[in-house]
Amino acid sequence: MNKKSSLMSRLAGAPYIVWAALFIIVPLCMVAYYAFTDNTGAFTIQNITGLAKYTDTFLLSIWLGLVATVVCLVIAYPLAYIMAQKGPEKQSTMTMLIMLPMWMNFLLRTYSWMTILEDTGLINTVITSLGFEPLQLINTRGAVVLGMVYNFLPYMILPIYTVMLKTDHSLVEAAQDLGGNKLDVFRNVTIPLSVPGIVSGFTMVFVPSVSTFYISQKLGGTGTILIGDIIETQFQTANNFNLGASLSFVLMILIFVCLAVMNRFSDDDGGVIL
Amino acid sequence: MTKKTSLGGKLYTALVFIFLYAPIAVLIVFSFNSGKSTSVFEGFSLYWYKELFNDAATLSAFKNSMIVAVVSSIISTVMGTAAATGIYNYKNKLVKTSIMTVTNIPMMNPEIVTGVSMMLLFVFIGAIFGKTGTLGFPTLIIAHVTFELPYVILNVLPKLRQTDPHLAEAAQDLGCTPLQAFFKVMLPAIMPGIISGLMMAFTLSVDDFIISYFVSGTTSQTLPIRIYSMTKRRVTPDMYALSTLIFLAILALLIVSNIISARGDKKLSRKGGSKK
Numbered sequence: 003m004n005k006k007s008s009l010m011s012r013l014a015g016a017p018y019i020v021w022a023a024l025f026i027i028v029p030l031c032m033v034a035y036y037a038f039t040d041n042t043g044a045f046t047i048q049n050i051t052g053l054a055k056y057t058d059t060f061l062l063s064i065w066l067g068l069v070a071t072v073v074c075l076v077i078a079y080p081l082a083y084i085m086a087q088k089g090p091e092k093q094s095t096m097t098m099l100i101m102l103p104m105w106m107n108f109l110l111r112t113y114s115w116m117t118i119l120e121d122t123g124l125i126n127t128v129i130t131s132l133g134f135e136p137l138q139l140i141n142t143r144g145a146v147v148l149g150m151v152y153n154f155l156p157y158m159i160l161p162i163y164t165v166m167l168k169t170d171h172s173l174v175e176a177a178q179d180l181g182g183n184k185l186d187v188f189r190n191v192t193i194p195l196s197v198p199g200i201v202s203g204f205t206m207v208f209v210p211s212v213s214t215f216y217i218s219q220k221l222g223g224t225g226t227i228l229i230g231d232i233i234e235t236q237f238q239t240a241n242n243f244n245l246g247a248s249l250s251f252v253l254m255i256l257i258f259v260c261l262a263v264m265n266r267f268s269d270d271d272g273g274v275i276l
Numbered sequence: 277m278t279k280k281t282s283l284g285g286k287l288y289t290a291l292v293f294i295f296l297y298a299p300i301a302v303l304i305v306f307s308f309n310s311g312k313s314t315s316v317f318e319g320f321s322l323y324w325y326k327e328l329f330n331d332a333a334t335l336s337a338f339k340n341s342m343i344v345a346v347v348s349s350i351i352s353t354v355m356g357t358a359a360a361t362g363i364y365n366y367k368n369k370l371v372k373t374s375i376m377t378v379t380n381i382p383m384m385n386p387e388i389v390t391g392v393s394m395m396l397l398f399v400f401i402g403a404i405f406g407k408t409g410t411l412g413f414p415t416l417i418i419a420h421v422t423f424e425l426p427y428v429i430l431n432v433l434p435k436l437r438q439t440d441p442h443l444a445e446a447a448q449d450l451g452c453t454p455l456q457a458f459f460k461v462m463l464p465a466i467m468p469g470i471i472s473g474l475m476m477a478f479t480l481s482v483d484d485f486i487i488s489y490f491v492s493g494t495t496s497q498t499l500p501i502r503i504y505s506m507t508k509r510r511v512t513p514d515m516y517a518l519s520t521l522i523f524l525a526i527l528a529l530l531i532v533s534n535i536i537s538a539r540g541d542k543k544l545s546r547k548g549g550s551k552k
Contacts, residue, residue: 015362
């Protein structure tokens with residue numbers, strides 16, 4: 003390409019670079035700035051050290067997020083495997099059926115569970131009409147995990163399915179030809195080859211689960227306060243931006259550490275296969 | 277490779293799909309309930325749909341959502357396509373990887389952090405100029421453009437890589453200016469990527485709640501924010517009516533787009549067949 007055109011195509015990226023600097027980088031610096039200053043603008047680390055009292059909340063958020071992610075993986079993996087074996091027409095129908103609920107607003111999806119699990123909701127109405135005692139379903143940690151699994155399950159199914167679809171089937175056949183039985187082939191070939199899908203599914207479920215506030219508000223009641231709830235309160239009602247920023251700052255770092263560890267795992271496994 | 281799925285496999289698939297669709301079915305059934313209850317069906321009626329269409333706040337939120345989605349997806353598609361072309365042409369590897377890293381940030385970061393960070397920026401700038409109500413339509417559009425951009429770029433970049441770079445050179449040798457070469461040769465070649473980027477940007481914008489919630493202020497409610505404020509109160513079936521309508525709209529869109537793409541595939545295979 004001649005000089006003039008390459009200069010022009012390089013200039014084409016300029017507006018985006020300016021935009022990204024202004025609205026991606028600078029806002030993150032603002033989070034750091036608010037996290038390390040008090041409400042008069044003076045430097046302090048008290049916001050960060052004061053977070054010690056939220057340790058339990060952080061741990062609970064990470065724990066529930068992990069449980070939801072693992073449950074998603076356990077449900078999604080066999081389904082992705084079954085889908086990958088189907089013919090192209092069935093595959094596109096099934097993909098569409100999995101994406102359809104995803105495109106509905108997640109507030110409405112969560113809300114529908116609220117009405118199913120309520121004390122006078124659908125399940126308890128059926129149970130009491132059969133003559134049993136109503137169950138405490140809503141406002142439990144189980145309900146929060148259920149909400150996370152329901153909302154983010156498609157994000158686990160689709161990446162695993164995509165990777166399985168791209169997998170070279172001759173590798174599976176080769177393993178079978180070399181005498182591996184079904185279980186061996188599945189364990190030593192199918193699973194390792196699908197690790198990239200598992201990793202991206204893990205990320206796509208874990209990050210929104212850990213940082214959610216709507217799901218815990220609707221399904222967890224007052225007993226399950228997650229880190230997202232506390233951040234939301236600081237910005238929407240308590241107006242304590244400094245505390246909110248320091249919580250966001252720590253949450254962001256925690257999640258990046260988790261993701262880095264996850265990526266380490268997938269790299270190692272990749273090395274083993276090669 | 278197509279294998280017959282075992283009975284257990286079929287049963288399992290059915291169970292997962294029941295899990296995915298049962299809550300949606302509940303919403304749809306109870307949206308036609310004549311009573312206020314969301315657990316006992318009292319009789320068929322369209323009462324809640326009428327309620328919904330008489331609700332001015334919901335309708336205006338819907339209008340706001342559409343305006344924000346159209347404006348932000350057009351801006352992000354134009355800027356993102358230009359950015360992808362630029363990124364594709366950068367020779368310096370360090371510059372390229374650092375731009376891509378920054379591009380990935382809005383996708384990796386929890387949405388709540390993205391929302392909060394932009395809110396802080398807008399509030400901070402407002403404070404400098406001594407204004408309080410900085411949050412509104414403009415900030416909503418800036419935020420939406422920002423989180424849509426990575427998806428546009430990631431849809432367009434692969435198409436650029438697939439396109440033969442000599443095409444644009446050939447066009448220039450034949451007398452096109454670089455700009456003409458881009459619009460007449462490159463743009464049609466990467467069009468499928470641009471369209472899927474635009475569609476993705478649009479749907480993400482309509483669907484977004486968390487980021488909008490922090491940057492919209494009190495005056496410019498979008499539909500998801502309206503849903504949020506309505507679900508704060510007691511559960512009533514008018515939200516069910518809204519969900520049902522949204523579900524039907526999405527279902528129709530998906531079916532239409534599937535038919536279009538299926539036709540495209542057929543045409544493509546016919547073309548391929550005639551060449552042979």
